[in-house]
Amino acid sequence: MASDLPDEFDVIVLGTGLPETLLAAAFSRIGLTVLHLDRNDYYSGSWASFSLRQIPGWIEGQKKAQCYASEVNEEKLSSLLKEGERALQLPETFHTVFEAQSKYHVGERPKEEKAIPDSSPSTDESAKPDSTDTSLPPATASESGDSKIPELSGPSPTGDAETSTGIVPGQFDSAPEEEEDSKTEKREGEATGPAGEASGGKVEPAAGEQKQQREWFFEDIEKEWRKFSFDLTPKLLYCAGSMVELLIVSDVAKYCEFRTVSRVLTLRDNNLERVPCSRADVFSSKALSLLEKRLLMKFLTFAAEYDKQPDEYKGFEDKPFVEFLASKKLSPKIQYFILHAIAMATESTSTKEGLENTQKFLRSLGRYGNTAFLFPLYGSGELPQGFCRLSAVFGGIYVLTLSVSHLLVNDENKCTGVITSAGQRISCKYLIADPSYLPKDFYKVPQESRISRGIFVTDSSILSGEGEDLSLLQLPHEGQPQSPSTTVLELPPSAMVSPRHLYVVHMTRRAVSDISSDLEPAVSALFDATTPDAAESDKVKDTRKPRVLWSLHFQHRDLSAVSRSEQLPSNVFVVTGPGVELDTDRCVEEAKTIFKEICPKEEFLPKPPHPDDIIYVDTEEVPAAANDKGEWAKDANTAESSEIGDNAGGQTVEKLEDGVKKDGGEEEKDGREQGGEGVKTEADGGDLKSIEEQSKEEKKKSHGADCQAES
């Protein structure tokens, strides 16, 4: 199959992580021939998203960490070399992921359940503990690895009530409550083991105001495996950040859809709160006193334009941001809000960085509604794929499950090509690779560190609101100012990463020790780890914490700060891996820098021509893009296509805006019930923008606001 590959390319890219894909797209876009390989059978490498059933295979693969299985022997290899070349064998294994293990925290559905006759009359009665048996049933249906992970929730049932049609998630909501109570409560009482207990403390208040919590079983989750999309590296996009800018300019935005991060939360004194960010939020907030509102408002107004008032923070530039905030006579609560929920900073962040972050946050607000962040529907793994698609549309050739066993280097220490794991020699002018493909002495890792990651499927939101919220929470670890905070991202089903009624929660923290202790503070703060018995005694509790139904833990080697070493051939470029940061803007800058070094005069991902504006040419007249000439952009075909792009530029911009409006309108039509809120959001955004005195030009770009306005 892979033998049909041409023997020569301008650029070979190894790995389909985000920075690599940005570069592959940028090179294809200007007419260079690009071969893009990935050793895995999936796209996006360390940035990938997986369905539930793909996780065990991924874990196995990470244990082996095999880079390639070479089909080349010494004899064959030497026959492929040209004069003055030597072949450098690439590492055969590369470990980036450690201690990965996934686990179900629910039991299997008891078999006799369905047959039990209904005799329980009411919620009240059935809510009494029929059974005090807390012995753990064989809950873990698929457990891999040892049992280092603390038990997050008793495998037992949590559940307060279950609908008679509970197996069919789609019908859950529509079942009348009374029916639910009478028909289903009984089952809990009678069923053995996992379904044995009902927690009365929660059922009663829940029945009225709260949504009934259904009980989940292994089968319910497993059968929806396709609907899960678990990001290895969940990332957000600042609405005014460089990734959003790039998506619009390059038109990759048309391959993706996004959902806004609707809440930024803080956790103070065991209390989860929504942080007011926009002007309207601040005014309507019940969490703040009148004085606090004024102080916060004043500070945000300053921070939005802090660079114009250097006197305000003179002397603090390199001091910690916390000290600067303290000097502003802000209340502890406001200081906390600004530090952890707006600047996304820690106690050790410098004032300059803190202010920069605050400004970026504020500028991002209002562009797509009352939020500073976007999340890609179906997960962050969609972003690299979007750029791969763009590259392919412009002739980039994609081969998965193909790797490289040798680099060919000439006597000037330049890379002349590669030997693929299938034994083919392919020449190239430039090579881009993620560190896992390269010999260890080709790059420097300034400080060896890991990132602890936890992915949880839960049965409710950490803070139930009116609708489905997508929430971001920075969780500092109190009393340990130097300890890295945990970033928590809660994704609702509408983010298209989980089936109905289930949430996916991502936790990310710079590793300080082993995986289970790193995330333990956040896990115990946010999730219900109580046994049903303990819950029973806790009757006053009016809010219920989510229960964990499934989890995946792993540590990831942090390769976000790799840099080139002296040994690296000058035409080979090493890109970084994902780090702990919230967003992806660093990758955009990185890709731009490498691109400019290789093609100083070319534009980085210019707007492609609109499909309607493309003139079709027969290959017999002009060589197609998959040509083997590929002399930069000088080739007739590519020159023409870029010309089309230029001519059509203005027009396509218009079209993009049209398109956006249309989507907005349709969105409105679809989400009818949201109409009122949409209008309000728009007003909020508008307000804040006026604080910032954003230029009209920027406002014009504000598609989000436009589309909301139509409502």
Place this chain on the structure above:
Amino acid sequence: MEDYKYLFKVVLIGNAGVGKTCLVSRYTKGFFPPGQMATIGVDFMIKTVEIDGDKVKLQIWDTAGQERFRSITQSYYRSANALILVYDVCSQQSYESLPHWVHEIELYAGTKVLAFLVGNKIDQTDKREIPTHIGKEFAERYEMRFLETSAKEADNVEKLFTSIAYQLTAQARDLELRPEQQGTVITGGSTPIASAPSCCKL
């Protein structure tokens, strides 16, 4: 703002060389490209049709050559309203690859996607390797609709896309009438947009 009522995303899959691009070209541009067409920079093609008085826009996506090494991105399948799996009736190999494509569909496409199996190149009668009934049986087994076409002679091409437009429109109207029956993805009315608020395209 352009004037249309519905916009549907239709994606094409199938082995390289079975005539996917030709089908689209025949339908949207009205011609059969004689050589291998330069598909550089072509993401999708658009055709607007009228269904019972409503303007319906079909956005037909091509594989961008990623099918050559079976490296189609998952995101290609996302939010497709209809999917056309093409094989070449003169190529046993392209027929034998169908299970691979069906597997991809099951993994990545939405459960409610309208799927068509299309046997192309029926004009080459002397070279035919896959009889009609074989293709039809395969389609039935995987609950797909079936059609044989010739992009060259324009046989059934119009019928294929019109039928897709017609069925998707009917679905969309149905959803509008009974919005409470929506699943997690609203396919009606537009490029699919999640039912939730504040979902946006840039």
